[in-house]
Amino acid sequence: MKFVNVWIIFRKEFLDILRDRRTIVSMILLPVLFIPLLTVGIGGLFSSQMDKMKERNSPVVMLGSKWAPELLASLQKTPGLQIIPEVPDTATVLAMLHDQTIRAAVIVPEKFEEIIQAPIRMVDSLKIRLLYDDASVESGLVMGKVRDALNEYQKVIVEHELQRRQLHRSVIEPFQVVKENRASPQKMAGAALGMFLPYLIILMIMASSQYPAIDLTAGEKERGTMETLLVSPASRLEIVLGKFLTTMLAGLISGCLSMASMLVSMTTGVSMFGNGGGGEMMFQMNPLALGLVALLILPVAALFASALIAIAVNARSYKEAQSYVYPLMLLIIVPALTSMVPGLEIDARMAFIPVVNVSLIIRNAFMGQYDPLLIALTFMSSLIYAAFAIFVAVRVFQKESVLLKT
Amino acid sequence: MIQVQDLCKSYHDKKRGTVNAVDRISFVCQPGEIYGLLGPNGAGKTTTLRLLSTVLTPDSGMAIVAGHDVARQPSLVRANIGFLSGDTGLYRRLTGREILRYFGSLYGIEKGLLNRRVQELSNILSMEDFIDARTDKLSTGQKQRISIARTVVHDPPVLILDEPTAGLDIIASRAIMEFILQARSTGKTIIFSTHVMSEAERLCDQIGIIHQGRMWAHGTQADLRRLYQCDDLESVFVRAVNLEPLPSLRV
Ligand SMILES: Nc1ncnc2c1ncn2[C@@H]1O[C@H](COP(=O)(O)OP(=O)(O)OP(=O)(O)O)[C@@H](O)[C@H]1O
Ligand SMILES: [Mg+2]
Numbered sequence: 225m226k227f228v229n230v231w232i233i234f235r236k237e238f239l240d241i242l243r244d245r246r247t248i249v250s251m252i253l254l255p256v257l258f259i260p261l262l263t264v265g266i267g268g269l270f271s272s273q274m275d276k277m278k279e280r281n282s283p284v285v286m287l288g289s290k291w292a293p294e295l296l297a298s299l300q301k302t303p304g305l306q307i308i309p310e311v312p313d314t315a316t317v318l319a320m321l322h323d324q325t326i327r328a329a330v331i332v333p334e335k336f337e338e339i340i341q342a343p344i345r346m347v348d349s350l351k352i353r354l355l356y357d358d359a360s361v362e363s364g365l366v367m368g369k370v371r372d373a374l375n376e377y378q379k380v381i382v383e384h385e386l387q388r389r390q391l392h393r394s395v396i397e398p399f400q401v402v403k404e405n406r407a408s409p410q411k412m413a414g415a416a417l418g419m420f421l422p423y424l425i426i427l428m429i430m431a432s433s434q435y436p437a438i439d440l441t442a443g444e445k446e447r448g449t450m451e452t453l454l455v456s457p458a459s460r461l462e463i464v465l466g467k468f469l470t471t472m473l474a475g476l477i478s479g480c481l482s483m484a485s486m487l488v489s490m491t492t493g494v495s496m497f498g499n500g501g502g503g504e505m506m507f508q509m510n511p512l513a514l515g516l517v518a519l520l521i522l523p524v525a526a527l528f529a530s531a532l533i534a535i536a537v538n539a540r541s542y543k544e545a546q547s548y549v550y551p552l553m554l555l556i557i558v559p560a561l562t563s564m565v566p567g568l569e570i571d572a573r574m575a576f577i578p579v580v581n582v583s584l585i586i587r588n589a590f591m592g593q594y595d596p597l598l599i600a601l602t603f604m605s606s607l608i609y610a611a612f613a614i615f616v617a618v619r620v621f622q623k624e625s626v627l628l629k630t
Numbered sequence: 631m632i633q634v635q636d637l638c639k640s641y642h643d644k645k646r647g648t649v650n651a652v653d654r655i656s657f658v659c660q661p662g663e664i665y666g667l668l669g670p671n672g673a674g675k676t677t678t679l680r681l682l683s684t685v686l687t688p689d690s691g692m693a694i695v696a697g698h699d700v701a702r703q704p705s706l707v708r709a710n711i712g713f714l715s716g717d718t719g720l721y722r723r724l725t726g727r728e729i730l731r732y733f734g735s736l737y738g739i740e741k742g743l744l745n746r747r748v749q750e751l752s753n754i755l756s757m758e759d760f761i762d763a764r765t766d767k768l769s770t771g772q773k774q775r776i777s778i779a780r781t782v783v784h785d786p787p788v789l790i791l792d793e794p795t796a797g798l799d800i801i802a803s804r805a806i807m808e809f810i811l812q813a814r815s816t817g818k819t820i821i822f823s824t825h826v827m828s829e830a831e832r833l834c835d836q837i838g839i840i841h842q843g844r845m846w847a848h849g850t851q852a853d854l855r856r857l858y859q860c861d862d863l864e865s866v867f868v869r870a871v872n873l874e875p876l877p878s879l880r881v
Contacts, residue, residue: 229736236724236732243723243764448719452780455683455713456736457705624686625641 225465229458233466241436241470251432251474255481259424260489274361281306282366283325285317288332295332295377302373305366321355327366329355330374340381418590422563422583425482425517429525430556432478433471434549437532440467442545445537450627464621468529468614475525483517513589516599520582523606527578528556530613534620537627563587575601578609631819632659632682632788637691639677651677653843654691659821659836661787664814666834667823668867674843675823676715679792682821683713696788696819709737711788712781716796722766726757726776729765730783737784744783751779771802778809789813791822795829807833827864837863839870846870 241247289296289309320326331353356367444450539545559579570584581602639652652674659665680686684704693700696710734744755775795803838848
C-alpha cells in the first residue's frame, strides 16, 4: 500500500464532497443553524409559553363561597386567578374542569368560616377540596397558586389562634426544613447539556457521514467513474481508505461543529436550560470534558464511516443506497438516545456496547464525572469496533461483483 | 503487446446459474496494431476487456499486458494501460484539469511534468475553452475529449477501449476514431470492442468475433472475408455468429 495514493484520493474526494450542496448542508449548515435553533428556539418558546401561562388569569371555580367570604376575598386578591364564585353543583364543576373552561376548583364545606372562627372547635380539621388536572401544565401551575393562597389563609388563622392562647409558634412548628440546592449552576447546566449533547453529536456525525459515504461509493458507480478509478494504479485498499478518511472527516467536522454551536448557544444563556435568559445556569466550558468528547467521537466517526461505506457500496445507485442506509440511521437513534434515559449509569459491561458507551461517557463528562477505567474501556472497545468495521469495508471493496454495475 | 491464452471467466448468477462469460479465449495484439473485438450483446467483450484491465481476475488462463501478468502484477498492468469505455463518467463537480491532475498524480507523474502534459493534451484535443469548467456543464463531446485525455495522460503503451463511441454522435465518434488511428501511428497496442461494423472496418488490423464467451473466428479482415466468402464485415459477422466456431481458426 502506498500512503501517497491514499492521500491523493482523500484530497480529491474531500474537494469533491465540499462542492456537494448536500454535504455542506448536513456537515456545516445543520450543526451551525439547526442546533441553536433547537436549543434557543424551542427553549425560548418553552419558557415564553411558561411565562405567558404564569401571567394569564386562569379561571378557578369556588363552590360554597358563601360559607367563606374571607377566603373568597383573599383568593380574589391572588394575582393570576380569576375566581368564579358561584356554580350550581359539583357535577357542573367536574364538567367544566374536564373541558378546560376552568383550570381548578375549590370546594368549601358548609359553614366553613363559621366553624373555624368559633372559639371552641367542635369538629376535627375541615377539608377543602382542591380539584385540578395534573395532565395539564397550566392546571398544575394554577393549583400551586391556589394551594399557596389557602396555606397563607390558614397561617393567618393559626397565628391569630396562637396569639389568643399566648403560645409560641414553635409549639406547632418545632422545626423547619430549609432546602438548599448544592449542585453548582455548572453541574445543573452540565446535566441538562449532557442529556442532549451526546444524542445530538452522535446523530449529527451519522447524518453528515451519510452523504459522502453514498456519494463516493454508489454515486461513483452510478455515474460511471468507479471503473476509471479501479483501472488506475491505486489499489482497492488505497481507494477504500481514501474514501473512508473522507467520510470520517465529514462526520468529525459536523460532530465538532455541533459541539461548538451547542456550547455557544448554551453560553449565550437564552436556551431551554437557561429558563429564558437567566444567567445563573450558564455553562462553563470545561476543556477536560471537551477533550474527552473529541477523543471519543473519533472511533464513533470511524465506525459510522466504515459501516456506511460497506453498506452503500453494495447499491447500484444513490437512491438504492439511501434506502439501505436509512435503517442504519434509525438503528443508531436508539443507542444514541440512552444518554437521555435518567438513572441509566454506565458500568464495565455497558462500556462494551457500541455507541451506548460513548453516549453515556459523554453525558458523565458534562456532569463532571470521570471514571478512567470506564473511559479507557469505552475508548478501547470503540476502537476495536471501528477497526472491525474498517476491515469489513475493505473486504467488501475487494469483492469484484460489488464494484461494477451490471 | 497483449497476449491472451485460454482465458476463462464465469459469473455465478442466482437465476441463470453459472455463466461462462469468457470461455478459453486466446489472441495476440502487437504494438502498432488495432485489435477489434466484435460480438453481439452479452458475447463477453466487456468481461474480456475488464480481465485485461485487472478490474476482474481470471478464473484460469493467462493474459500478459505490456509485459506484465494480469493476475500476478495487476498494479503494474494498470500503470501501463489506458482504459476508456462508452459509459465512463467524469467527476461532475471537478474541472477537466482537476480530473487530469488527479489521475496523473495517481500514476505517479511528477507535478511539473504533469502540468506540462495536461497543457499539451489540452492543446492537442483543443480543450482550452472548457478544461477549467466543471464537467457537469460540458456537452457530451467535450466530456468525451476530457475522457480521452484522461485515458492517455500517462502516455500508456496499451489502450483498452470498450465501445468507446457508444452514445456519441457522428462527429464525436469520428473524433474518437481519429484518436485511435493517431495512437496506432505512435506504436501503441490497441484493443477495442464495438458493435459498429463500419468502425471496425475502418480501424481494425485484426478482428476477433466472439459469441457466447468464445472466439468464433479471428484474423485480418481479408482473412475473414475470404473464409466466409463475403464482401463486407457485416455479412462476415452474421455468418460467423450463425455458424459453429471455426476449428481451423482457433488458436
Ligand atoms: N456481474 C455479472 N454477474 C453475472 N453475469 C454477468 C455479469 N457481468 C456480465 N455477465 C454476463 O456475462 C456475459 C457477458 O457479458 P459482457 O458484459 O462481457 O458482454 P458484452 O459482450 O460486453 O455485451 P454488450 O455488447 O451488451 O456490452 C453476459 O451473459 C452477461 O449477462
Ligand atoms: Mg459490453
